[in-house]
Amino acid sequence: MFNRILVGLDGSPTSWSAVHYAFEFGKGLDVPVVGIHVIDERFLEEGFLEDIAGVLGFNYYAGISGKLKEFFEEQASVLLDEFLALGRSKGVKVSSYQSTGKPYHVILAQADPEDLIMLGKKSHKPVSGFLLGSTTEVVARRSPCPVFVAVEQKKDIKKICVAYNGSEPSKRALHMGKLIGKLFDGEVYAVHVGEGDLSAEVGEGVRYVRLSGIPEEKLVEYSKDMDLMLLGAFSKGRIMELFLGSVTTFVMHHTNIPLLLVK
Structure with missing residues (x-):
């Protein structure tokens, strides 16, 4: 049915729900599951950070984006390690991919027509109130392959x-x-x-x-x-x-x- 399952990881509850669905499909179909985590480059733009500093009331300084990227990379490492350990414990073929860019660009670039993409319905945004667009909706519109949109509550598929x-x-x-x-x-x-x-x-x-x-x-x-x-x-x-x-x-x-x- 599918050659691979690509699942977007952002640490949100719906993202983890997508992971569990991906593991079920991956094990049942005996196909690899690839966890993809993307550091959103838009959160690292100096202009964006300067604007948000004014809104939230913290001090902005030049080069803060580098420190922020280090923080995001540490988070990504923990998240991907947890994903890989969980998949292996369930007997699933798992691998991971981490990058920086626009999340939907990266996910779409990795997808082939024979794949299945799994994403959470609501994206996890580190800064409340700043809407940068829904990764899930853009991927759903432009994907060359089927897209599975998970909700927070995981259910058995009966x-x-x-x-x-x-x-x-x-x-x-x-x-x-x-x-x-x-x-x-x-x-x-x-x-x-x-x-x-x-x-x-x-x-x-x-x-x-x-x-x-x-x-x-x-x-x-x-x-x-x-x-x-x-x-x-x-x-x-x-x-x-x-x-x-x-x-x-x-x-x-x-x-x-x-x-x-x-x-």
Whole structure:
């Protein structure tokens, strides 16, 4: 199903949730799990640090970015060591990669179409109130491979919900949902929000559910009792780069279960 699993590490609760999901997938599929930690270069810019010093009321001095980078590198070392030790204790093939840059640039540069990226839903920011953009959302938009978005509460994957409307992306999502269902011995539900009966398309071993209403709202509502949702996502071209599409964007922001975006 996947050649590698790349998991973003930032020390946040949702990041560790993604790590545990990554270990489960990695062990079940017998593929390596690579932990990626990126020191955000934007936090090391002297101009940014001078501005933030004024806001938070601490003394700024030239060269503070070097000291801050040393601190971040020490944190990264501890985080990656913990990740590697945990993975090995679970019998998973693990390795790590640490770099400095824009987190989404680094993660995307490491990903191949045959990989799976796993990230936490909410990024961990060392300075509250300064929003530098969501790494998870940018990666989800631009990734060449499927992206798994984890929430803080880790759940066993036993009920799998696939958003299905008969399109090619939804067919790919359903196919992957069936494979994950076999991997975790779970039930797969193909949820169709719209007109017509698509039950003949979903095949055997899948529970077909048809709902009426606004697709994104119905999917979020129905998924409350699920353990994982899969959505077919695809590029809409450069002019639509900032958007995943209304359904995917809404679901990403409102669902409280893990979401797997299938490209």
